[in-house]
Amino acid sequence: MGEPIRIFDVVGILGLDPRPGSQIAPTSSSVNFKCPICNHKGYTLNVNYQKDTFKCPKCNSKGGAVALYSLVRFNESYQKGSARAKETIAQLRQELYGGSTPTGPQRHVRSTTPAAPVIRQASDEEKNAVYNALLDLEPFKLTPEHRDHLRSRGLSDAVIDRNQYRSIPDSPYQHPRFSKETEAAIQNLPVKVSKSAIALGLMTVAALKEKGFNDFTGIPGFFKVGKHWCFYLVKGILIPTRNERGQIVCFQVRRQGSGLRYMTLSNKMLPGSVQDGISKCHVVSSSRVGGDLTCSTRIMLTEGPLKADVIAALSKEPVLVLAIQGVNVTACLKPVLDWLKANGVRTIYNCLDMDRITNLNVRAGSLALRELMAANGFEFPAMVWDDETAIKKLQELKDLAIVNQVPLPKKTGNPFTYLCALCVALEEAGIQHTEKSNYWPSRSKGYDDWLYYIRSH
Numbered sequence: 001m002g003e004p005i006r007i008f009d010v011v012g013i014l015g016l017d018p019r020p021g022s023q024i025a026p027t028s029s030s031v032n033f034k035c036p037i038c039n040h041k042g043y044t045l046n047v048n049y050q051k052d053t054f055k056c057p058k059c060n061s062k063g064g065a066v067a068l069y070s071l072v073r074f075n076e077s078y079q080k081g082s083a084r085a086k087e088t089i090a091q092l093r094q095e096l097y098g099g100s101t102p103t104g105p106q107r108h109v110r111s112t113t114p115a116a117p118v119i120r121q122a123s124d125e126e127k128n129a130v131y132n133a134l135l136d137l138e139p140f141k142l143t144p145e146h147r148d149h150l151r152s153r154g155l156s157d158a159v160i161d162r163n164q165y166r167s168i169p170d171s172p173y174q175h176p177r178f179s180k181e182t183e184a185a186i187q188n189l190p191v192k193v194s195k196s197a198i199a200l201g202l203m204t205v206a207a208l209k210e211k212g213f214n215d216f217t218g219i220p221g222f223f224k225v226g227k228h229w230c231f232y233l234v235k236g237i238l239i240p241t242r243n244e245r246g247q248i249v250c251f252q253v254r255r256q257g258s259g260l261r262y263m264t265l266s267n268k269m270l271p272g273s274v275q276d277g278i279s280k281c282h283v284v285s286s287s288r289v290g291g292d293l294t295c296s297t298r299i300m301l302t303e304g305p306l307k308a309d310v311i312a313a314l315s316k317e318p319v320l321v322l323a324i325q326g327v328n329v330t331a332c333l334k335p336v337l338d339w340l341k342a343n344g345v346r347t348i349y350n351c352l353d354m355d356r357i358t359n360l361n362v363r364a365g366s367l368a369l370r371e372l373m374a375a376n377g378f379e380f381p382a383m384v385w386d387d388e389t390a391i392k393k394l395q396e397l398k399d400l401a402i403v404n405q406v407p408l409p410k411k412t413g414n415p416f417t418y419l420c421a422l423c424v425a426l427e428e429a430g431i432q433h434t435e436k437s438n439y440w441p442s443r444s445k446g447y448d449d450w451l452y453y454i455r456s457h
Contacts, residue, residue, distance in 0.1 A: 005092060007052045007065040013095050014072050015190075019043040036072050037061045038328050039276060059328045060361055066092060073191060075263045091192060121274050122218035128247035130219050131240070132164075133211045134231070135248075137204065140166040146237045153306070154452035159313045163289060166238040168253065169200065185226030191270055193232070201230035217272070220250055221265050224272030232267035241282040241305050241325075244339050246290025249280045252305050252325065262304060264325050281332045282323040284312045293343050296320040300351040300383070301369070302447065303327055310448035311351065314455060327352065327365035330372055337376050348373060350382040353446045355439035357384075357420045358393065360427055362439075386444035390415040397422050397433055404431050 016033040035045035038059035045056045047068075055062040061071060067078040070088050079085055121127075134140065142160070146167045150160050178186070178195070186198060202225070205216070216222035216229045223230055237254040241264075251265040267273040282305040285292035301322045302308050308323035322336060340348070350356075356366040366382075373380035384390070394415055401408055401422060406429045409421040426433040444450040 005065045005089070005096070006049075007047060007054065007068060008049050009096055010065045010069050010092070011047055014069065016045070016047075016072075017043075035059065035061070038326065039279065039331070040328070041331055059326065060365075118276075119272070119274050120218055121220070121277060124243055124245070124247045124249050127219050127249055130208065130213055130216065131248040131251070133208055133213060134204065135164050135166050135238075135240075136211075137207050139169040139204075139207075140238065142237075143167040149237070153310050153448070154314050154455065155310060156313070159309070163284075163309055164240055164248075168233050168235050168238055170235065181226050182228065185224075185228075189225070189270060193270075197233055198225060198230055200233055201225075202228060204231040204233070205229045218274060220274045220278045221267060222273070223267045223270035229272075232265065232270065232273075234263065234265065238265075239305050239309075240289075241280050241323075242284065242289050243280065244283045244291035244336060246283075246288065250278055254306065262306075262325075277331070279325040279329045279332055281336045282308055283320070283336060284308050284323075285320045286312050286315060286318045291320055291339070293320065293340075293345070298349060299340065299345060299347070300349045300447075301380075302351045303353065307446055307448045311451065314448070314451035321351070322348070327362065327369065330369065333372070334376075337373075337378065341377060346377065347379045347381065350380050351447050353440070354384070354386065354389075355445060356382075357390075357416060357440070358423050358434050359439045360423065363420070383447065384416045385447060385450045386441075387415060389441055389444060390419055394419045394422065397426065400431065400433055401426060404429065406431065 011031075011033070014036070016036065019032045030046055030048040030050070032043040033045045033047060034040070034043055035056040035058060037045070037056060038061070040056070040058040042058075044058045045054060045061075047054045052065055053063065054068050063071075063078060066085070066089055069092050070076050070078040070085075073091075074088070076084070076088075078088065122130075142165055146165070147157075147160060150165060151157075155163075186193070186195060205222070205228070208216075216231075221232050223232060234253050234255060236256050239252045239254060240248045241250045241252055243249050253263055253265050255261055255263060264279045266278045283291040284305075285296055287295060295318045297317045297319065299320045299322070300311065301324070302311060303324055303326065305323045305325075308321040312319060312321045322333075324330060324332060350366060350369070352366055352369075353362070356362045370380045397419070398408065400406075404426075406425055409418065409425050412418045412421065423433060439445075442449060443453045
């Protein structure tokens with residue numbers, strides 16, 4: 001099996017940003033770093049060197065040394081024993097030991113290389129111009145397969161075209177021959193990127209240069225390979241994230257064949273790339289992309305741009321929907337909340353998935369959002385739907401509580417709040433009440449799912 005992989009060494013090769021004044025040594029108990037997974041502004045990632053574990057309370061990421069490496073390097077959850085896990089461990093050992101397993105104790109020596117300069121993000125106007133030009137490129141045309149998937153979510157062709165979804169093309173099997181300089185730059189990248197993906201990224205930049213774009217500094221998704229700009233591509237559906245003015249400010253990708261199905265398109269750790277603040281709040285209205293407050297009767301908050309787009313398209317009433325990239329990725333909300341407050345809005349509806357009632361980890365994120373809303377002067381009432389499922393689950397869990405002699409909570413007269421209280425009581429009694437995959441049925445888990453279900457039945 002070789003030398004054990006220590007989280008101290010993994011932290012070293014990932015170049016994590018420690019809390020100022022931290023004593024970093026293999027003998028340290030634990031150290032807090034900025035979390036590269038959720039990009040929270042604080043030093044929320046706690047790494048325990050003695051237990052070889054990590055945990056971030058803001059995004060609920062946790063695990064061991066290889067799990068940390070997999071999340072940061074590849075945006076992938078680590079599944080022990082899988083074929084992908086073996087590849088991840090092999091790559092990690094390659095980075096740590098140059099492909100050979102050490103025979104004696106290893107000690108990580110912190111790099112004395114000066115930190116890379118902080119690259120400020122370009123303005124929303126600059127990002128929007130480049131991203132729209134990219135979406136106009138022929139290789140990014142939406143494939144029939146991806147169009148069918150979007151239709152299966154309830155979106156019409158007119159909405160699909162208006163929202164400008166695109167398909168990230170396959171990397172060419174035969175990539176052009178690189179110069180020696182470019183080959184060396186590829187080999188020296190801190191994160192492994194296939195040559196075919198780099199070839200496609202370089203071709204994308206070349207096409208954008210023909211449209212008059214030459215400098216991609218500060219635009220998430222672009223990085224440097226030697227002296228050349230390149231675009232970072234991950235196969236899947238490209239989903240625009242827009243600000244309240246309808247400008248594209250970042251992308252989310254619905255990935256294919258990955259445990260991490262949705263990811264914000266970024267290229268952190270690569271030369272010349274934007275490192276922080278990449279995730280943005282998505283804003284969409286029933287009437288148009290971006291925020292239209294003139295006719296919206298309700299303003300909602302959900303998780304995920306595509307989910308927001310479906311809600312806006314299928315709602316019977318005119319709505320404005322906000323979407324964050326993850327329940328703990330909230331730093332991006334402030335400019336949107338400021339815009340809403342300036343326009344007299346004081347109520348935003350909690351439209352997060354219904355497993356916030358039965359999954360206490362999700363509920364914790366929902367409660368944290370409610371506190372954030374209150375701190376910014378907003379009411380955050382919860383929307384609920386699918387009474388039938390709530391009543392059915394309530395009866396199942398009441399029977400489970402009685403069998404295990406768990407005292408039933410006081411009745412509230414509302415099946416949803418009572419169900420939530422019952423889940424809390426069972427959890428506190430140490431009783432597993434719901435299988436992970438069954439916190440809420442897929443037909444109505446999200447409000448987008450529910451709108452499509454009632455429309456098609």
